Amino acid sequence: MRMHIDWTRCDGRGLCIELLPELLTRDDWGYPVGRGGSEIAIPQNLESAAHDARALCPTQALSLHG
Amino acid sequence: MNTVFDQALWAVGRGSGVVAMVLLTLSVLLGIGARSGRPVVGIPRFAVTLVHRNVSLFSLIFVVVHVVSLLFDPFAQLRLVDFFVPFLGAFKPFWLGLGTIAFDLLVVVTVTGLLRNRIGPRVFKAVHWLVYAMWPVSLVHAMGNGTNGLQPWFLVIAMLCLAAVGGALAWRLHENFVEYRNVRSQENP
Numbered sequence: 166m167r168m169h170i171d172w173t174r175c176d177g178r179g180l181c182i183e184l185l186p187e188l189l190t191r192d193d194w195g196y197p198v199g200r201g202g203s204e205i206a207i208p209q210n211l212e213s214a215a216h217d218a219r220a221l222c223p224t225q226a227l228s229l230h231g
Numbered sequence: 232m233n234t235v236f237d238q239a240l241w242a243v244g245r246g247s248g249v250v251a252m253v254l255l256t257l258s259v260l261l262g263i264g265a266r267s268g269r270p271v272v273g274i275p276r277f278a279v280t281l282v283h284r285n286v287s288l289f290s291l292i293f294v295v296v297h298v299v300s301l302l303f304d305p306f307a308q309l310r311l312v313d314f315f316v317p318f319l320g321a322f323k324p325f326w327l328g329l330g331t332i333a334f335d336l337l338v339v340v341t342v343t344g345l346l347r348n349r350i351g352p353r354v355f356k357a358v359h360w361l362v363y364a365m366w367p368v369s370l371v372h373a374m375g376n377g378t379n380g381l382q383p384w385f386l387v388i389a390m391l392c393l394a395a396v397g398g399a400l401a402w403r404l405h406e407n408f409v410e411y412r413n414v415r416s417q418e419n420p
Contacts, residue, residue, distance in 0.1 A: 174352075178268040178276065178410075179276050180277040180280065183275045183276055183277050184277055193414060194414055194415050195268075195410060195411030195414075195415070221280055221281070223352065225348060225351065225352055
């Protein structure tokens, strides 16, 4: 599964970073970044956390595919 | 007629109203906390959002208990239409009507809140702003309509709620309300 961060929607509220600390860090302005930028590969053990992050994102900036 | 059952309904109707008022206040505080994008009293951001949602749903449950118990209460003389159409009440129609308005707004805000990911953040946010009307209207309804609305113990609760929401609102309007506001505004002067 992969997660995509839509930077045009993201407001950097930080909920996803708390739910996926293994994959996301906060940049200097508070926005989430993955190792590969805005496309993040989600390992199986973090899929449920990724679903939570998508559902709780206040700006619906996260989408999951695959 | 003044049976034990009637007295129980009356007590439940009033008590659930007071509890709903306190829960709505807590919900407003948590909502403002969630909007700040900061952890609140050590609770992480995602949990603030979830607790805000759950406290809001509990407050709606107490509001439903409040209106349904008073529907069957012989003193309040409430009818079903008074749940949704304001100012038609038989007893204190103005103050009851404020409660009806607050109830209508609470239902709309709750439904759009639960459907947030379907309707999109823009519509959700626009409707959610109605809380800033709903909360004061419900407080005025409590003071004007409540049998105990102007008694000292209730006024103390009401003033504590008002001070808490007023304080949170002042923080909300402060320029450093949103986390990272400082670094972001340096980049975009």
